[in-house]
Structures are given as structure tokens and as C-alpha cells.
Amino acid sequence: MKHMLGAVGIAVCSLCTVAAQADTTINILRVETGDPAQKAYLSTIGKDYEASHPGVKVNFEYLANEAYKSKLPTLLQSDAAPDIFYSWGGQTLADQAKAGFLKDISGLLNSDFLDTVPKSAVNAYSVDDKIYGLPIYATEVIFWVNKDLTAKAGVDHTQIKTWDDFLKAVQKIKDAGVTPIVAGGKDKWPLHFYWAYLALRYGGADAINEAMQDDGENFESEPFVNAGRTFQELVKLEPFQSGMMGTSYEQASGMFGDGAAAFHLMGDWDYLPSRARSQSGKGLSDEQLAIMPFPMIDGGEAGADATFGGINGWAVSHNAPDEAADFLQHMISDKYQREAAKAGIFIPIVKGTDDAIDNPFFQQVARDLTQSSYHQIFLDQYLGASVGATVNDISADLAQEVITPEEAAAQIQEAWDFQ
Amino acid sequence: MPTIPHAPPHLSLVQRTKNVLTNGKFAALVLLLPPALILFSLFVILPLLQSGYFAFFNWNGYGEPTDYVGLKNFEQMIGHSVFHSAIWNTIKIVLVSLLVQMPLALFLALLIYKKTPTNALFRLIFFVPYILAEVAAGLIWSFVFDGHYGVTASVGETFGLEPFFILADRDWAFVAVMTVIVWKYFGFHMMIYIAALQGVPRDLIEAARIEGAKPFDIVRYVQIPLIKPAIIVSAFFAIIGALQVFDVIIPLTNGGPSNTSHTIVTYLYTFGLTRLRIGFGSAIGVVLFITAVAVAIFYQRAAMSPGKKP
Numbered sequence: 075m076k077h078m079l080g081a082v083g084i085a086v087c088s089l090c091t092v093a094a095q096a097d098t099t100i101n102i103l104r105v106e107t108g109d110p111a112q113k114a115y116l117s118t119i120g121k122d123y124e125a126s127h128p129g130v131k132v133n134f135e136y137l138a139n140e141a142y143k144s145k146l147p148t149l150l151q152s153d154a155a156p157d158i159f160y161s162w163g164g165q166t167l168a169d170q171a172k173a174g175f176l177k178d179i180s181g182l183l184n185s186d187f188l189d190t191v192p193k194s195a196v197n198a199y200s201v202d203d204k205i206y207g208l209p210i211y212a213t214e215v216i217f218w219v220n221k222d223l224t225a226k227a228g229v230d231h232t233q234i235k236t237w238d239d240f241l242k243a244v245q246k247i248k249d250a251g252v253t254p255i256v257a258g259g260k261d262k263w264p265l266h267f268y269w270a271y272l273a274l275r276y277g278g279a280d281a282i283n284e285a286m287q288d289d290g291e292n293f294e295s296e297p298f299v300n301a302g303r304t305f306q307e308l309v310k311l312e313p314f315q316s317g318m319m320g321t322s323y324e325q326a327s328g329m330f331g332d333g334a335a336a337f338h339l340m341g342d343w344d345y346l347p348s349r350a351r352s353q354s355g356k357g358l359s360d361e362q363l364a365i366m367p368f369p370m371i372d373g374g375e376a377g378a379d380a381t382f383g384g385i386n387g388w389a390v391s392h393n394a395p396d397e398a399a400d401f402l403q404h405m406i407s408d409k410y411q412r413e414a415a416k417a418g419i420f421i422p423i424v425k426g427t428d429d430a431i432d433n434p435f436f437q438q439v440a441r442d443l444t445q446s447s448y449h450q451i452f453l454d455q456y457l458g459a460s461v462g463a464t465v466n467d468i469s470a471d472l473a474q475e476v477i478t479p480e481e482a483a484a485q486i487q488e489a490w491d492f493q
Numbered sequence: 494m495p496t497i498p499h500a501p502p503h504l505s506l507v508q509r510t511k512n513v514l515t516n517g518k519f520a521a522l523v524l525l526l527p528p529a530l531i532l533f534s535l536f537v538i539l540p541l542l543q544s545g546y547f548a549f550f551n552w553n554g555y556g557e558p559t560d561y562v563g564l565k566n567f568e569q570m571i572g573h574s575v576f577h578s579a580i581w582n583t584i585k586i587v588l589v590s591l592l593v594q595m596p597l598a599l600f601l602a603l604l605i606y607k608k609t610p611t612n613a614l615f616r617l618i619f620f621v622p623y624i625l626a627e628v629a630a631g632l633i634w635s636f637v638f639d640g641h642y643g644v645t646a647s648v649g650e651t652f653g654l655e656p657f658f659i660l661a662d663r664d665w666a667f668v669a670v671m672t673v674i675v676w677k678y679f680g681f682h683m684m685i686y687i688a689a690l691q692g693v694p695r696d697l698i699e700a701a702r703i704e705g706a707k708p709f710d711i712v713r714y715v716q717i718p719l720i721k722p723a724i725i726v727s728a729f730f731a732i733i734g735a736l737q738v739f740d741v742i743i744p745l746t747n748g749g750p751s752n753t754s755h756t757i758v759t760y761l762y763t764f765g766l767t768r769l770r771i772g773f774g775s776a777i778g779v780v781l782f783i784t785a786v787a788v789a790i791f792y793q794r795a796a797m798s799p800g801k802k803p
Contacts, residue, residue, distance in 0.1 A: 143769075147555055148554070173555030175556075259661070260750075262749070317640040317641070317656065319662075319749065319750040319751075320638075320659075320661030459553070467751065470749070470750065476751060492565070
């Protein structure tokens with residue numbers, strides 16, 4: 075009996091201590107980043123929050139990209155689910171919300187705060203007007219240009235406005251004995267940038283969203299077939315480095331840094347990595363580099379001034395404490411967004427913070443994003459894991475000319491119908 | 494009394510049960526069986542049954558599977574061209590294992606089975622690829638095959654060839670994969686043969702030699718017939734191994750270019766797991782399981798049954 079009393083006593087006491095400390099831990103899971111500055115930045119934000127909110131602990135964890143994607147569904151269904159996790163928005167987020175794994179934080183956010191974030195970016199983290207997460211930064215896919223090589227071929231990249239201009243420039247560069255474009259074909263997603271950008275130019279925001287609504291036009295409609303056909307106009311010129319399908323994104327990024335080709339269609343995030351991956355470790359200097367928006371298309375007025383890239387951010391899982399939403403507001407505040415912009419960690423999403431950007435390339439991307447009529451999220455994320463991977467597959471197949479544009483469009487529709 | 498004739502066997506059954514219960518065997522059973530049985534059921538039987546169940550759903554892994562689609566996953570798989578090439582590639586691996594890898598292993602085993610210090614060194618060298626982790630081997634070979642910096646590139650260069658990107662070539666990528674598989678596993682089969690060859694009685698070989706048999710005849714008529722059980726076992730390992738090839742391919746080609754170098758397992762991983770189509774993946778898993786069981790049973794009957802004459 076004594077023993078039992080003692081045991082109960084200990085149990086009660088341990089409960090008391092827990093209650094007294096009122097400890098809340100916010101566990102955050104992020105995809106592994108190759109950028110140590112970003113990790114340091116995030117952990118500083120966490121420490122600041124801990125200091126101003128006694129009793130709350132913030133804990134960051136990182137998981138490699140592929141592992142993160144395949145582990146997340148299981149993780150979210152377990153007790154070990156993170157409170158906040160990294161997200162690319164889009165269909166994957168919608169699937170998670172539909173299955174009930176996300177927390178509606180609409181009621182937990184200040185309206186003052188919400189006003190600072192562009193509506194379109196918040197929409198990327200909302201399903202049926204319920205907010206399940208928040209964006210932290212945006213990225214844009216652009217052509218990185220090696221000015222030395224374009225000059226050598228007598229091409230002025232600032233004069234490339236339309237797709238035809240671009241094709242002529244590619245031919246001219248090739249004739250000058252320079253490889254026009256590097257691409258990481260082995261990873262497939264770098265090739266999906268071409269197809270997706272072209273589909274966006276032809277169809278604008280409506281084509282993609284209508285195709286996803288299952289009524290009216292689908293993925294076999296005109297814009298998507300045209301995207302494949304137009305992409306293959308480029309492929310026919312054989313613009314890529316030899317062995318393109320065996321080159322990974324990391325290798326392609328390093329090759330561009332080594333000056334192996336005139337263009338590289340890639341996200342703005344490739345700025346520092348391309349240098350780090352080059353053989354010299356220095357890559358191309360700011361003077362040698364330029365960025366060029368993806369060209370316009372004749373008959374592609376629908377998406378002429380749309381941009382393509384990512385709106386990356388955080389989703390909140392269903393059993394997260396309310397503090398999680400508060401912490402996100404803290405993380406995505408004006409102050410930290412400016413810090414990141416200044417340090418060149420990313421292009422901030424909060425309105426009016428992009429004037430803190432020092433880097434000329436990021437300034438230009440930030441300007442593109444503010445002027446953009448519509449910012450399309452990467453199709454391989456936006457359409458969900460399965461259809462997204464199909465988009466990557468058909469882009470690689472189109473680049474090798476082993477399927478027709480019609481077959482490519484049909485494959486996507488088939489994947490969409492059965493998912 | 495009619496019951497009497499039945500009594501002794503009945504008694505003996507009770508007796509037997511009693512014996513079992515008291516002589517410690519039963520206690521051992523109760524104590525020692527559950528851990529293994531529970532683990533086996535939890536991590537082998539249960540997932541197997543579950544995937545059999547999931548195979549009939551269109552399910553992305555979130556929540557409970559609710560969208561029952563009948564045999565649609567199987568239909569889609571059977572109609573999928575990548576699945577066809579994955580099956581064909583798996584068959585190619587089986588053929589290359591049986592027709593290239595095993596003869597090579599046997600040849601090397603015959604050269605170095607005798608116990609001498611030099612042979613021990615060669616055995617070690619030939620066995621090293623097998624010790625290496627599959628992913629590491631895949632990565633190393635992806636560097637070797639690199640058209641810019643790889644060993645093949647410098648070899649090609651000395652012969653004045655154009656840079657060749659074998660892993661980016663739709664027709665040749667899988668040949669590269671098979672080369673790596675042969676390189677990786679021949680040492681394992683060689684070791685099986687060496688062990689068997691060392692067990693062949695030396696007087697039989699002596700006798701054959703005295704009878705005038707040439708070295709090739711000794712191999713053909715004495716050694717190979719005597720190590721036949723080892724060859725049958727190694728062929729079995731080769732076939733089952735071919736059905737499971739995965740971790741060499743992922744770092745080498747990742748199934749590419751354009752899904753031409755998948756095996757059944759990389760197909761399962763790419764189209765089931767990374768695309769979060771757990772139902773579809775389960776359907777592939779079921780097919781793979783049935784194939785493996787069928788192969789095992791068939792092979793057991795055809796080659797390994799003890800009653801069958803060699």
C-alpha cells in the first residue's frame with residue numbers, strides 16, 4: 075500500500091512539474107538545405123522567439139529532399155508529426171488538408187499581419203478559404219546568361235524578347251561553336267521548366283486551373299499540346315550539352331559556373347550554388363552573369379507576363395499548438411524578412427521588404443514577381459506528386475523526341491484522371 | 494466394453510501431451526516462439542496482407558484508403574509500357590546472371606580454388622565488389638561512366654573517340670547497369686563454387702588424370718557434376734536476386750533515361766512510393782511477391798527436389 079501511495083505521489087508530482095513549467099515545444103521539420111546561412115538564420119529566429127516567449131521551445135529538424143517527401147505521409151499520421159513542416163503548397167497541401175492532417179489557422183492570425191503578405195501567396199497555402207500554412211519566400215525560374223559566351227557569338231541577350239528571337243540566338247550560339255544550353259536532364263524537373271513555362275505562356279493561369287477542375291478543357295487541350303510542340307522546336311536545334319540526360323541538376327549548375335554554356339534555365343536560387351559547384355569554386359562573376367526572363371510566345375498572350383517558380387513556406391499540422399501559428403507570424407515578420415533579403419538568403423515574400431535586397435539579380439527577380447500578373451507554382455508540385463512526376467517524365471521524353479506533343483498531353487491527362 | 498479398445502491410444506495421447514508439457518519442450522515453445530512469431534507476423538505477414546488489401550484502392554497514403562477501384566491498379570500496371578520494360582529488364586538481368594555471371598564465376602573459381610597464398614589474394618580482390626555497399630558501388634560506377642571526367646571518358650579519349658554518355662543513352666544505359674551487376678555479384682557466386690570445389694575429393698581427380706583425362710575433361714566430367722548442387726543453389730540466388738535489384742540502379746540511372754532502365758522494384762519505388770500512389774505500389778508489390786513465390790516453388794520442384802536424378 076505504501077509503495078502504491080508513493081508511486082501515485084510521484085506520478086502526481088511529475089504532473090505538477092509539467093503543469094508548472096507549461097512547456098510547449100514547437101517542432102519544425104524542413105527539407106535539408108545546402109545553405110548553412112539559412113539554417114543559422116532560422117535557428118536565430120527560433121532562439122529569439124524562445125527568449126520572448128518563456129516556456130515555449132522551438133526545435134528545427136532537417137531531412138533530405140527525397141526522404142522528406144516519402145516519409146511525410148507516414149509521419150503526419152503518427153504521434154511524432156511535426157507541428158510545422160516545409161511545404162511547396164499546391165495539390166500536395168490540398169491532399170494533406172483534405173485528409174485532415176492540417177490545422178486551420180485562419181482564426182489565429184492577426185489581420186494586420188495578413189495584410190503584409192500578398193493575397194496570391196497566402197492563397198497558395200489555403201484550401202477553400204481556410205489558411206493551413208504561410209509562405210516565407212518566392213522563387214522565379216529565369217534564364218541565367220553567360221554574357222562572355224553570348225558576346226562571343228554576337229548575341230545580345232537583352233534583345234531576346236520572343237521565342238523566335240530565342241531560337242535564332244540559340245542557333246547563332248551553336249554556329250559559333252558554343253554550347254547554347256546546359257540542363258540537368260537526369261533529374262527531369264529542370265526540363266519540366268521549359269514545358270511548364272510554355273504551357274503557362276500559351277494558356278495563362280486559366281488553362282492549368284481549368285484542367286484541374288475536371289470540367290471543360292483538360293490537359294489534352296491546345297495550350298498543353300502547343301507547349302510540347304514549341305519545346306520540340308528548341309530540341310530540334312540540339313541546343314543542350316552532350317550527355318544532357320545523364321547530367322544531374324547539381325552537375326549542370328556546376329557546368330554553367332565553369333562557363334560550359336551560354337544559358338541555364340533555373341531558379342534564382344542557383345546564384346550561389348552554381349559558384350560553389352564550379353571547378354574553381356568561384357564560378358561566374360557578377361559582371362559575366364545576367365538574367366533573362368523566359369521569352370514571350372506568338373499567340374501566347376494569355377500568360378505573357380506570368381511568372382513561374384515557387385512559393386515556398388510552411389504548413390501547420392493538425393495537432394500543433396496554437397503557438398505554432400503565432401511563431402509563423404513571428405518568423406515571417408518584416409524584420410526577419412528584411413534580414414534574409416539583406417543577407418541574400420532568399421527573396422522575401424512580405425510586401426515592401428524587397429528594398430532590403432542588395433544583390434542586383436535578386437532585385438530584378440523581386441521586381442518581376444511584383445509586376446507579374448500571375449505566379450505559377452512549379453507544376454511538379456502544383457499538380458501533386460503523381461501527376462507532377464508525369465509532367466517531369468514527359469518533359470524528358472519530349473527533350474529526347476521519343477514522344478509526340480499529343481502523346482505527352484494525353485499521358486498527363488491519364489495520370490490526372492487516375493490519381 | 495466398447496470403450497476399452499480405445500482407451501490405450503487415448504491414454505497415450507494424454508500421456509504424450511503430459512510429456513510434452515512437463516519435459517520442458519512446451520515451456521521452451523511458449524517462451525521462445527512468441528518473440529520470433531510476433532515480429533514475423535507484425536513486420537512480414539501483416540504488411541503482406543495489408544498491401545494485398547491496399548492494392549484495390551486508389552490511395553495516396555494520407556488517412557484511410559476509401560476509394561475502392563477494384564482491379565484498376567492491376568489493369569493500369571499491365572497496360573503501362575514502363576512496366577513492360579521493367580519486366581523485360583528483370584528478365585535480362587536473370588539471363589545475364591545465368592549466361593555471363595555464373596560461367597565467369599565458375600571460370601575464376603576453377604583458376605583459384607586451390608589453397609595457396611596468391612589464390613587467397615585473388616579471392617579477396619574478386620570478392621571486394623560484393624562487400625561494397627550497393628549504393629556506393631552505383632555511385633562509383635556513375636563516376637566511371639561519366640562522359641566528361643570518367644574512366645571510360647579517358648579511355649575513349651586515348652582512342653580518339655567522341656565523348657560517350659552511356660548512362661544517358663536509351664539503348665545502352667541498361668547494358669551499363671548489367672555490367673555493374675555482373676561486376677558486383679560474380680564474387681559471391683565464385684565463393685560458392687570455390688567452397689564446393691574444395692569439397693571435391695582429390696583422389697577422384699587423381700583417378701581421372703591417371704585414366705588419361707585432360708584438364709578440361711576433369712572439369713567437364715568430374716568437377717562440374719560434383720558441384721552441381723552448388724551451381725543449382727547459386728542459380729537460385731541469381732534469379733531471386735535479379736527480382737530484387739534496386740539499390741545499384743537508383744544512383745546509376747535512377748531508372749532513366751525516360752524510365753528505360755527500371756527493374757520491377759525500382760518501378761515500384763518510382764511509381765508507387767515517390768508518387769505517393771500507395772495503392773498502385775501495393776499492386777506492384779503483390780505481383781512481385783507472387784512472381785517470387787512462383788519462381789521459388791517452381792525452381793524447388795524442377796531443380797532442387799531431392800528425388801530427382803541430376
